Amino acid sequence: MIYADNAATTKMSDTAIRTMYSLMNECWGNPSSLYTHGQKAKEILEEAREDIAAVIGANPREIYFTSGGSEADNQAILTAAAIGKKKGKRHIVSSAFEHHAVLHTLEKLKKEDFEITLVDVHENGLIRPEEVEAAIREDTCLVTIMYANNEIGTIQPIPEIGAVCRKKNVLFHVDAVQAVGHIPVHVNLDCIDLLSASGHKFHGPKGVGFLYARKGIPLTNLIEGGAQERGKRAGTENVPGIAAMAAALKEANRSMSEDAARQTRMRDMLIEGLSQIPHSALNGDVKHRLPGNVSFCFEGIEGESLLLLLDDKGICASSGSACTSGSLDPSHVLLAIGRVHDVAHGSLRLSIGADITEEEVCYIIRSVKEVVAYLRGFSPIWRDLMSGKKEFIL
Amino acid sequence: MALYSEKVMDHFRNPRNVGVIEDANGIGEVGNAKCGDIMKMYLKIEDDIVQDVKFETFGCGSAIASSSMATELIKGQPVSEVKKLTNKAVAEALDGLPDYKMHCSVLAEEAIQSALEDYQKRTGKTI
Numbered sequence: 001m002i003y004a005d006n007a008a009t010t011k012m013s014d015t016a017i018r019t020m021y022s023l024m025n026e027c028w029g030n031p032s033s034l035y036t037h038g039q040k041a042k043e044i045l046e047e048a049r050e051d052i053a054a055v056i057g058a059n060p061r062e063i064y065f066t067s068g069g070s071e072a073d074n075q076a077i078l079t080a081a082a083i084g085k086k087k088g089k090r091h092i093v094s095s096a097f098e099h100h101a102v103l104h105t106l107e108k109l110k111k112e113d114f115e116i117t118l119v120d121v122h123e124n125g126l127i128r129p130e131e132v133e134a135a136i137r138e139d140t141c142l143v144t145i146m147y148a149n150n151e152i153g154t155i156q157p158i159p160e161i162g163a164v165c166r167k168k169n170v171l172f173h174v175d176a177v178q179a180v181g182h183i184p185v186h187v188n189l190d191c192i193d194l195l196s197a198s199g200h201k202f203h204g205p206k207g208v209g210f211l212y213a214r215k216g217i218p219l220t221n222l223i224e225g226g227a228q229e230r231g232k233r234a235g236t237e238n239v240p241g242i243a244a245m246a247a248a249l250k251e252a253n254r255s256m257s258e259d260a261a262r263q264t265r266m267r268d269m270l271i272e273g274l275s276q277i278p279h280s281a282l283n284g285d286v287k288h289r290l291p292g293n294v295s296f297c298f299e300g301i302e303g304e305s306l307l308l309l310l311d312d313k314g315i316c317a318s319s320g321s322a323c324t325s326g327s328l329d330p331s332h333v334l335l336a337i338g339r340v341h342d343v344a345h346g347s348l349r350l351s352i353g354a355d356i357t358e359e360e361v362c363y364i365i366r367s368v369k370e371v372v373a374y375l376r377g378f379s380p381i382w383r384d385l386m387s388g389k390k391e392f393i394l
Numbered sequence: 395m396a397l398y399s400e401k402v403m404d405h406f407r408n409p410r411n412v413g414v415i416e417d418a419n420g421i422g423e424v425g426n427a428k429c430g431d432i433m434k435m436y437l438k439i440e441d442d443i444v445q446d447v448k449f450e451t452f453g454c455g456s457a458i459a460s461s462s463m464a465t466e467l468i469k470g471q472p473v474s475e476v477k478k479l480t481n482k483a484v485a486e487a488l489d490g491l492p493d494y495k496m497h498c499s500v501l502a503e504e505a506i507q508s509a510l511e512d513y514q515k516r517t518g519k520t521i
Contacts, residue, residue, distance in 0.1 A: 302430055304454035308406065321430060321454070330430065342427035378412045379452040380434040381427055 002360050005316045006201075006292055007150050007178060007351035013203040013248050020205060020244035031237055032228065041239045048246035052210060055253045056195065057186040064211045064219065064229045065242050069177035069198030070101035071222065072211035075233075076173045076194035077105045077144055079213070079220040081114060083171070084141020090114045093135045093143045093170075096336040097121050097151075101196075102144055102175055103332075125154035125284035125337045133164045142171045147179035151320055151333040151349055152284030153293025155183065162191025171217070177201055177209075181252035182290060183260065187212055199245030202252045208241035259354035263291035266352055266361050270294045273365030277372055279385070281394045283334060283347065294350040297339055299394045300382035301346045301375040303330075309371045315364055320347040342381070343393050398455060399489035405459035410466050413448045419516055422508025425501050431457045433505040435465070439513055442473050442521075449505070456488075456495040463487050464502035473513075473521045479506055 003011070012020075023044065029035075031042035046060070053060040066072045077092075084090060094106055096118045106116050117135045119127055127145060136143065143165050148155045158174060165172035173194035179185050180195075181202025187195060194217065198209040213219055225234025252259070267289075271282055274296050283295040298306070303321030310317055320331025321344070329335070330344035339347075350364065376382040384390040398406070420437035431453035438446040447469050449461040464484050468476045481499035485491045491499060514521060 300452065302453050302457075305406070305458060308403075308455045312407065341430070345427070345430040378409070378450045380423060380432050380450040381452045383414075383450060 002315045002356070002364060004350040004352050004356070004364065005318050006353045007153075007290075007349065008318055009200045009206065010203045010353065012200075012205055012244070013251055015251050016204050016244040016248040019247040020240040023240040023243055027239065031239060032226065044243050045237055045239050048243045051246040051250050053212075055249050056180065056197075056212060057188050058212050059215060061230070062187075062212055062215055064213060064233055065237060066196075066209045066211050066233060067207055068209035069099075069175065069196050069201070072196030072198075072209050073099065073101035073173075073175050074105050075211055075219060075222050076196055076213070077102065077109070077142065078222070079217065080142035080144075080171045080173060080194065081109050081112075082220045083218065084114075084139075087141070089139040089141035091117065091137050091140045093117050093119060093132060093140055095119050095121050095127055095145055097125070097149055097333040098144065098146055099150060099175055099177065102146070106144075121336050123338050124288075125149060125152045125333075126288060127156050127161065129157050129160040129164050132161050133168070136164070136168045136170055140168070140170050142173060144173040144175070147174050147176040147185060148183065148290050148293075149284065149333060150178050151331055152295045152337065153178070153290035153351070154284040155179070155288045155290060158192070159190045165193075166191045178290060181249050182256070182292065184256070187214070193217060199241065199248065202248055204245035204248035205241045208238050208245050210245075255354070260291040263352060263354050263356075266356050266358070267291060267294055269358070269361050270350060270352070270365060273361070274368060277369055279392055279394045280372075281343075283337065283339065290351075292352045292354075294352070296348050297334070297343045297394060298346045298348065298372050299343055299392060300379045300385055301372055303345060303347050305375055306346070306348055306368075306371055309374070310367060313367045313371075315367055318349045318351075320349065321345045340393060397492065398459070399491075401463075401487075401489045402456055402459040402491065405462040405488065406455045409449075409458055409462040411448050411462065411469065412450070414450065415446055415448045418448075420509040420511075420513030422505045422510070422512055424504040424508055425453070427452065430454065431498065431501055433457065433461050433501050435461075435505040435509040437506075437509045437513060439473060444468050444471055444473065444476055453498065453501075454495070456491050456498040457501065459488055460484050460491070460498040460502040461505070464499075464506055468506060473510065476506065477510060477521050479503060 029037035180197040195212040200206040219232040279299040303319030334344040415436040418436035425431040481503040485499040
């Protein structure tokens with residue numbers, strides 16, 4: 001099997017598995033308990049907090065463990081909204097291609113009389129800091145922009161947007177789920193006030209993530225109960241999961257530049273190979289993109305069929321086609337960068353890991369070429385395009 | 395459980411009656427690219443019997459499988475029977491489709507009915 005869907009989830013690293021297993025075996029006490037067995041778990045928990053804080057340049061007291069990226073996104077946005085509401089500020093700036101954990105939370109706030117401005121993500125999938133600045137108003141209480149897009153992999157100019165927010169004195173939340181552990185993220189250099197991350201996107205376990213909240217930001221609780229996480233997130237902490245996440249992040253951070261260099265080389269090979277397919281196009285900027293992300297649209301075919309046939313060839317990938325989302329609309333990300341429906345249905349996302357080999361890359365290119373040609377062979381759209389009845393878009 | 399039944403996967407991987415009939419006397423095309431599914435059916439009807447049928451489909455796995463199964467169900471059948479083909483029959487023959495994919499079987503039914511209408515228009519025959 002060639003796994004090329006690391007943006008969906010990653011395989012846990014050996015270190016993370018070992019950490020989790022040994023803690024489940026030996027350190028299973030409740031960190032809130034007074035006795036030594038519990039306090040040992042508390043120590044492990046706090047060590048994990050320190051390790052994670054160090055990686056993103058934060059203070060350990062600014063890290064709150066959550067069930068994952070979605071919870072962290074929800075809590076960050078609802079926190080900023082609550083702070084804004086108290087000051088009579090009910091305007092939020094975001095973008096159309098954010099993750100649904102962000103967009104759906106914003107939809108919820110709309111019903112509570114918040115106004116949302118979505119800045120343009122442009123054809124290259126990059127947000128312009130000056131447009132964020134222009135969108136900020138007197139009553140803006142939050143700017144929320146993702147670090148890197150989960151489908152097309154474009155890396156946003158976060159430090160520049162952060163600087164704008166600082167200047168305008170507006171809270172800045174960054175959904176960094178696809179970035180943390182893959183590219184350098186530093187909350188101070190990037191002027192970030194709130195940041196969300198998820199363990200399973202960097203070879204940690206699922207069901208665990210964290211929220212960074214700059215000192216002094218009063219968090220709104222999503223889960224009420226005990227005094228865990230300084231009273232801001234109730235529920236007995238998932239100590240083995242949290243420690244495994246910290247171990248995975250430390251490891252990812254250590255090998256980041258080496259992994260990124262290798263991934264970038266493989267990614268560019270894939271882009272070059274797939275670009276040879278006629279009437280295809282890379283989605284998102286070629287330069288400002290995650291080292292592991294390759295996203296293409298192929299005219300005349302539909303993404304789900306492509307994925308199923310690639311699966312038959314042992315390749316795990318994903319698509320933004322409607323049929324893979326369970327709705328009639330293709331990915332909101334592809335539509336946001338201006339891909340029309342016809343083309344957006346024929347999308348393919350390959351998100352490679354650092355361990356992919358050159359042979360595997362060649363095999364993927366060969367397989368995608370074969371499958372696209374096969375599906376085009378009996379596509380009525382392709383026939384119309386080839387006969388000139390319809391005009392090519394790509 | 396897998397997304398699709400074995401039968402759907404079989405018809406998806408090895409679609410029957412794929413292609414074009416150059417001298418078809420009934421052609422139907424339904425769906426649109428916006429929704430991600432287009433089916434085109436070609437019928438060759440002689441003596442009120444579907445002598446040959448071919449299809450082209452742009453769509454997901456179940457759309458391709460539904461087209462393939464529909465062609466199998468109608469090949470060699472009298473047009474009066476073909477007219478009665480329902481999407482349910484197509485879905486059942488595939489051992490079922492996930493709920494949100496039932497529209498693929500509807501498209502297959504519509505493509506065939508549209509091809510029959512085209513045949514009626516061309517020949518002036520009523521079925």
